[in-house]
Amino acid sequence: MTSSQWKPEDHIPKKITDLLKKENSDPNNYNCITAFYHTVSLLKEQKRTGWLDMKVPDPESIGDHMYRMSLIAMSLNKDRFQKDGKSPDLARCTEIALVHDIAESLVGDIVPNDPQVGKPEKHEREYSTVKYLASIIEPYNPAFAKELVDLWLDYEYQRTFEGTIVKDIDKYELMLQTFEYERLHNVHLDEFYSCQVVIKNPEMKKLAERLMQERTTFWASKK
Numbered sequence: 532m533t534s535s536q537w538k539p540e541d542h543i544p545k546k547i548t549d550l551l552k553k554e555n556s557d558p559n560n561y562n563c564i565t566a567f568y569h570t571v572s573l574l575k576e577q578k579r580t581g582w583l584d585m586k587v588p589d590p591e592s593i594g595d596h597m598y599r600m601s602l603i604a605m606s607l608n609k610d611r612f613q614k615d616g617k618s619p620d621l622a623r624c625t626e627i628a629l630v631h632d633i634a635e636s637l638v639g640d641i642v643p644n645d646p647q648v649g650k651p652e653k654h655e656r657e658y659s660t661v662k663y664l665a666s667i668i669e670p671y672n673p674a675f676a677k678e679l680v681d682l683w684l685d686y687e688y689q690r691t692f693e694g695t696i697v698k699d700i701d702k703y704e705l706m707l708q709t710f711e712y713e714r715l716h717n718v719h720l721d722e723f724y725s726c727q728v729v730i731k732n733p734e735m736k737k738l739a740e741r742l743m744q745e746r747t748t749f750w751a752s753k754k
């Protein structure tokens with residue numbers, strides 16, 4: 532299926548679209564915003580594809596992943612992230628982290644090596660979904676509808692300092708989760724650490740290195 536065929540409105544559950552059809556009888560637009568809340572609930576149910584492929588038992592959801600990323604963004608020390616003499620806006624990072632995978636509610640979690648869906652197609656589907664979600668929110672809260680798209684674009688195009696930090700947090704959070712599954716299930720999941728080389732920010736690199744030391748110590752203790 533190409534992007535010309537894939538439409539977010541075809542992937543939203545009927546029980547949610549039924550609410551949107553009642554828009555005319557809802558002058559306060561509560562149905563619209565409730566439909567948005569029901570849609571993001573799908574992020575709690577959707578398990579991350581990488582873990583399903585590896586048959587990790589009861590793996591985390593996309594919502595779980597974004598939740599911890601948001602806490603990481605909130606808790607970092609901004610003074611350790613300097614660029615051109617400025618610290619990042621970590622509140623903005625937290626907001627970006629909270630929405631960066633929101634399109635997966637309808638698109639699903641497409642992994643980078645998916646043979647069916649290439650990178651441009653993945654981008655098209657996700658961007659169209661974010662714009663669609665914004666159109667659902669807009670009657671209730673036009674300012675947030677615009678903000679949602681802006682936050683997502685910050686991440687997708689790495690167009691701000693904050694967007695680049697969240698990209699690094701995305702990889703770091705995956706490494707944390709990988710180690711936790713290794714420890715929990717006593718399995719090696721080496722390939723998931725390949726994302727470490729993508730981390731750019733020096734402070735995030737140090738955190739990732741620290742985690743890898745913890746992992747080395749763990750596996751050494753098992754010998």
Ligand code: ZN
Nearest residue numbers: 596631632701
């Ligand atoms: Zn993510």
